[in-house]
Amino acid sequence: MKQFHSYAITRWFFCLTLLISAMAGAQVSENTQTQAPVCWESADCGLNHQPVQNASYKIDSTLLPLNLSKNTYSGYYTGNFSGLITAIHNRLMLSDTSGHMIFMNGDTFVETGFPPIPKTNVTLRDIKYIEKFDSLFACFHYQDNTDSTHHTSLGRLQFNKNTPVDNLKWSFIYDANHKEVQPDNCVFDVSDTKIYFIIGSLREGPAELPYAQDKGSSLGKSYVLDLPTGKTKLLSTGHRMSLGILARKNGQVWFTENGERGGDKLSFLQSGQNYGWPLKISGTRYFRFSKSATKDPVKDLRADSTAFTEAVYSWLPSIAPSALIELTDFHPDWDGDLLMGSLKAQSLYRIHLADKHIHSIEQIYIGQRIRGIHQTGKEIVLTTDEGTLVSVSVDTQRLDLNTALPLIPGGSLLSLCVNCHSFTQPDVTSAFGPALSGVYGRNIAMHNFAHFSDSLKKKSGIWDEATLTSFLLDPQSFAPGTTMKIGVKLKPDEVRKIVDFLKMLK
Ligand code: HEC
Numbered sequence: 234m235k236q237f238h239s240y241a242i243t244r245w246f247f248c249l250t251l252l253i254s255a256m257a258g259a260q261v262s263e264n265t266q267t268q269a270p271v272c273w274e275s276a277d278c279g280l281n282h283q284p285v286q287n288a289s290y291k292i293d294s295t296l297l298p299l300n301l302s303k304n305t306y307s308g309y310y311t312g313n314f315s316g317l318i319t320a321i322h323n324r325l326m327l328s329d330t331s332g333h334m335i336f337m338n339g340d341t342f343v344e345t346g347f348p349p350i351p352k353t354n355v356t357l358r359d360i361k362y363i364e365k366f367d368s369l370f371a372c373f374h375y376q377d378n379t380d381s382t383h384h385t386s387l388g389r390l391q392f393n394k395n396t397p398v399d400n401l402k403w404s405f406i407y408d409a410n411h412k413e414v415q416p417d418n419c420v421f422d423v424s425d426t427k428i429y430f431i432i433g434s435l436r437e438g439p440a441e442l443p444y445a446q447d448k449g450s451s452l453g454k455s456y457v458l459d460l461p462t463g464k465t466k467l468l469s470t471g472h473r474m475s476l477g478i479l480a481r482k483n484g485q486v487w488f489t490e491n492g493e494r495g496g497d498k499l500s501f502l503q504s505g506q507n508y509g510w511p512l513k514i515s516g517t518r519y520f521r522f523s524k525s526a527t528k529d530p531v532k533d534l535r536a537d538s539t540a541f542t543e544a545v546y547s548w549l550p551s552i553a554p555s556a557l558i559e560l561t562d563f564h565p566d567w568d569g570d571l572l573m574g575s576l577k578a579q580s581l582y583r584i585h586l587a588d589k590h591i592h593s594i595e596q597i598y599i600g601q602r603i604r605g606i607h608q609t610g611k612e613i614v615l616t617t618d619e620g621t622l623v624s625v626s627v628d629t630q631r632l633d634l635n636t637a638l639p640l641i642p643g644g645s646l647l648s649l650c651v652n653c654h655s656f657t658q659p660d661v662t663s664a665f666g667p668a669l670s671g672v673y674g675r676n677i678a679m680h681n682f683a684h685f686s687d688s689l690k691k692k693s694g695i696w697d698e699a700t701l702t703s704f705l706l707d708p709q710s711f712a713p714g715t716t717m718k719i720g721v722k723l724k725p726d727e728v729r730k731i732v733d734f735l736k737m738l739k
Pocket of ligand 1: 647649666672677678679684685687689696705716717718719731
């Protein structure tokens with residue numbers, strides 16, 4: 234870890250140095266001064282990086298047809314990317330866990346030039362730019378070099394568009410010393426003048442008094458910080474590992490939490506509550522059927538179930554919930570709903586609330602481990618562990634047609650194919666055939682379907698108009714021995730319609 238951080242910081246300095254030299258036309262030197270302002274407005278400020286790879290396709294949710302596009306950025310970010318995403322005046326900004334931040338510039342990236350957080354062994358956990366405070370806030374852990382203590386801290390970088398990059402300076406508005414214990418994650422959201430945050434505690438700590446239950450420890454707790462006074466107040470105890478917190482417009486604060494088996498939950502924060510970890514959990518323990526908190530019976534006896542606040546909802550089996558946002562001005566059918574990411578289930582969850590109750594939850598499969606979610610206007614951007622940015626928007630064209638996949642005009646022929654192929658979930662294989670959404674432009678037999686015939690695997694090239702047409706007109710003569718049997722002989726005009734449709738699905 235230590236090695237990685239110093240590598241990341243060195244690399245950051247390298248990039249910064251390059252940036253400075255490019256902008257000032259000066260010799261490479263870490264002392265070079267420049268008065269370039271923070272740059273988010275112009276398209277060509279800073280360094281451009283390699284264009285990212287793009288793949289796009291369409292899926293249906295229950296209420297809305299969606300356009301998805303996946304852009305690979307992992308080639309640029311070799312560091313420990315944990316999907317941190319925010320936007321500064323509508324320009325998307327990403328950060329790796331060391332605090333190296335970049336702006337998205339169309340399909341490319343530009344350096345922000347923001348200074349690194351001036352602490353040692355920094356692990357950045359959450360970032361958010363809040364326009365009304367002209368500030369980028371960050372929640373991070375660091376280990377103090379002088380006494381090896383572990384800390385969780387909230388930092389603030391305040392600037393406007395005229396602030397020279399050189400004048401940017403982090404200030405710190407909260408610091409908790411966990412001594413020798415490493416904290417597990419930290420998430421925050423800002424509402425009005427308050428910052429709500431949760432410090433995670435996967436580690437249980439001493440059986441007599443686990444960290445998350447010990448009011449003398451800041452691990453496994455939620456807090457509220459009042460920005461004008463700088464005062465922090467303990468809100469709740471018994472938290473395990475939260476990857477998402479949301480201060481809703483109506484004042485409610487909701488959070489997601491990763492439990493053990495079936496302990497993944499969604500709840501709202503209330504002052505004075507104890508959410509139970511590790512004495513009472515919603516699910517069971519790893520590799521066991523028991524809900525019992527530990528092997529230690531003394532601790533189980535202490536678990537007075539009435540003392541703990543139940544989750545509003547728990548998932549069985551676990552889905553590993555991550556970021557949480559509230560949709561605003563996206564589409565009337567979704568506005569006001571929460572959108573939650575998940576790592577394990579690789580899906581988005583649209584959660585329709587009725588005050589503090591959950592009315593319905595819709596799972597929308599994306600096929601990658603979703604970590605961060607950000608809505609800018611009519612676009613929702615997801616960051617994934619696979620190193621992609623997934624953009625989700627409403628397919629207004631198909632919404633106007635009011636016809637779901639695959640029955641849209643020209644698509645009805647596809648009823649021949651749906652028994653074996655999925656048209657909505659590009660990464661999902663059925664036992665019978667590879668997914669066909671995204672097939673246009675894809676390499677032949679390169680989907681993660683496990684049962685391609687040797688005959689199709691031997692083919693090189695991509696699925697385009699010519700290859701699709703000859704395959705569908707006569708599968709056996711295109712790839713002798715192929716295991717695909719459509720069941721009917723398609724006519725040339727039918728094949729043309731199908732190919733047009735597959736093209737449109739891209
Ligand atoms: C009975 C099941 C079945 C039906 C029906 C079927 N397919 Fe297939 N399809 C397969 C199988 C199996 C494969 C893999 C063939 C192989 O490996 O030789 C395949 C492969 C394909 C591929 C190549 C995918 C890739 O990633 O390389 C395309 C394109 C395709 N099918 C299109 C269609 C279309 C369009 C229809 C409907 C008109 C259709 N299929 C109907 C089973 C089916």
